[in-house]
Amino acid sequence: MKLQFAIQIADAVSCIHQNDIIHCDLHSDNILIHQNTIKLADFGLSRRLAEVSTQKDILGIVPYIDPQHFQEQTKNDTNGYHYKPSKKSDVYSVGVLLWEISSGQKPFKSYDKFYQKPKLIMEIINGKRESPIPNTPIDYINIYIKCWQNNSDDRPDMQKVFSDLKSIKLNTNETKAFELYKEAAEKGDIMAIKDLGNCYQNGIGIEKDETKAFELYKEAAEKGQIDAILNLGYYYQNGIGTKKNETKAFEIYKEVAEKGQIDAILNLGYCYRNGIGTEKDETKAFELYREVAEKGSTSATNNLGNCYENGIGTEKDENKAFELYKEAAEKGNIFALGNLGNCYFYGIGIVKDENKAFKLYKEAAEKGSSRCNTKSWKLLSKWNRN
Numbered sequence: 001m002k003l004q005f006a007i008q009i010a011d012a013v014s015c016i017h018q019n020d021i022i023h024c025d026l027h028s029d030n031i032l033i034h035q036n037t038i039k040l041a042d043f044g045l046s047r048r049l050a051e052v053s054t055q056k057d058i059l060g061i062v063p064y065i066d067p068q069h070f071q072e073q074t075k076n077d078t079n080g081y082h083y084k085p086s087k088k089s090d091v092y093s094v095g096v097l098l099w100e101i102s103s104g105q106k107p108f109k110s111y112d113k114f115y116q117k118p119k120l121i122m123e124i125i126n127g128k129r130e131s132p133i134p135n136t137p138i139d140y141i142n143i144y145i146k147c148w149q150n151n152s153d154d155r156p157d158m159q160k161v162f163s164d165l166k167s168i169k170l171n172t173n174e175t176k177a178f179e180l181y182k183e184a185a186e187k188g189d190i191m192a193i194k195d196l197g198n199c200y201q202n203g204i205g206i207e208k209d210e211t212k213a214f215e216l217y218k219e220a221a222e223k224g225q226i227d228a229i230l231n232l233g234y235y236y237q238n239g240i241g242t243k244k245n246e247t248k249a250f251e252i253y254k255e256v257a258e259k260g261q262i263d264a265i266l267n268l269g270y271c272y273r274n275g276i277g278t279e280k281d282e283t284k285a286f287e288l289y290r291e292v293a294e295k296g297s298t299s300a301t302n303n304l305g306n307c308y309e310n311g312i313g314t315e316k317d318e319n320k321a322f323e324l325y326k327e328a329a330e331k332g333n334i335f336a337l338g339n340l341g342n343c344y345f346y347g348i349g350i351v352k353d354e355n356k357a358f359k360l361y362k363e364a365a366e367k368g369s370s371r372c373n374t375k376s377w378k379l380l381s382k383w384n385r386n
Contacts, residue, residue: 002101003140004203007165008038009101013094014158016040017087024085026093027064028100062120063107066092067150070121088152094161095147102136102144125150139168178205185216193220194228201231214241229256230264237267237276250277257288265292266300273312286313293324298333305339309348322349329360337364338371 009031016023023030023040032039066089096107107130111120120128129148132141143164149155156164178199184192197216200209214235220228233252236245250271256264269288272281286307292300305324308317322343328336341360344353 003165003168004208005033005038006098006101006140007162009040009097010094010158010162010165012038012040013090014162017090017158022085022087023090023093026090026097027061028097028106029061031097062117062124063111064093064096065089066152067124068152070125086152087157088155091147091155091158091161092149092152094158095144095155096130098140098144098147099130099132102140103130103133137168139164174205176205190220190223190225190228193223194225194231197228197231210235210241212241226256226259226261230261230267233264233267246271246277248277262292262295262297262300266297266303269300269303282307282313284313298328298331298336301328301331302333302336302339305336309339318343318349320349332367334364334367334369337361337367338369 013023013026026040030040066085069085069089100107108120111117127150129145132145143161146154146156147161178196181192181196181199185196193216197213197220199205200213200216202208214232217228217231217235221232229252233249233256235241236252237249238244250268253264253268253271257268265288269285269292271277272288273285274280286304289300289303289307293304301324305321305328307313308324309321310316322340325336325340325343329340337360341357341364342348343350344360345357346352
């Protein structure tokens with residue numbers, strides 16, 4: 001999946017370069033992902049090559065900016081001004097993005113304070129770059145290292161980056177797994193048909209193909225495979241690999257929920273709560289969440305807490321909400337950790353305690369919650385200002 005994202009970014013930037021447009025502000029906050037498809041955003045600094053002029057001010061996020069942008073030109077006609085952006089400026093930014101994809105973290109995140117910006121600029125000028133992440137394919141590392149060369153003439157063009165990324169072979173084990181699932185699926189193995197759909201859904205051992213994944217889930221679902229039926233409902237609900245059909249999704253969730261499948265009951269509750277494929281019925285949603293919470297689902301316990309906090313399908317009870325969030329959080333539910341943090345931050349069902357809120361946000365962020373990561377940094381910034 002990471003490689004597919006890298007390929008999509010390179011393809012998108014290559015496309016605008018072929019039209020003689022440079023983005024000038026590529027960084028991860030300008031990369032949007034919708035249904036696992038990459039979209040470039042924020043073309044506010046973008047220019048056609050013929051319109052590009054030298055720039056005196058440094059605009060953008062420092063770790064992604066071409067180092068040449070920080071150095072004054074020596075040519076007489078531009079003396080005193082900074083580097084003139086080019087396609088190779090975008091190539092440098094893409095190199096940093098490729099490293100970020102492999103690492104799962106922002107570049108130079110230890111330089112997050114404003115006063116550290118001049119120091120980081122000087123270190124980048126002097127060749128400082130992030131270190132490759134262990135177990136990253138060497139071919140991938142070589143591509144982004146070439147992209148972030150200090151001399152722009154030493155960097156490849158985006159078409160070359162795109163071509164090299166596409167040539168990286170898929171993980172041998174994933175390819176073998178795909179082949180084995182395919183072989184078993186062709187013999188009618190229901191689980192293998194479902195697993196083959198998962199390979200197409202996530203690009204495991206094969207290029208991602210959501211339409212093919214839908215067809216395989218549908219085939220396995222028609223043979224009674226519960227997980228495939230549930231996946232089929234999700235695809236109908238969100239219009240993945242097929243035309244969106246919320247009514248059909250609701251019917252599928254209802255069918256599987258009647259067989260006691262916990263995730264299906266949760267999804268059915270979500271449909272009732274939000275009126276997806278059926279009339280909105282918050283009381284029914286509350287009852288379904290309670291039913292699954294009693295079976296040990298931390299997601300349902302968290303959802304039930306939200307119902308009590310906001311009076312959805314039941315009377316509002318912030319104390320009960322706090323207890324449920326706490327119960328789910330203690331069992332490791334990331335969303336519950338964040339909600340428990342909110343309780344301490346806003347004083348919901350408990351005495352307000354920003355220190356406790358920060359610890360919970362931080363714990364949730366370390367487990368992968370980007371929303372809580374933002375909240376923890378905002379709290380930290382607030383304390384620093386005070």
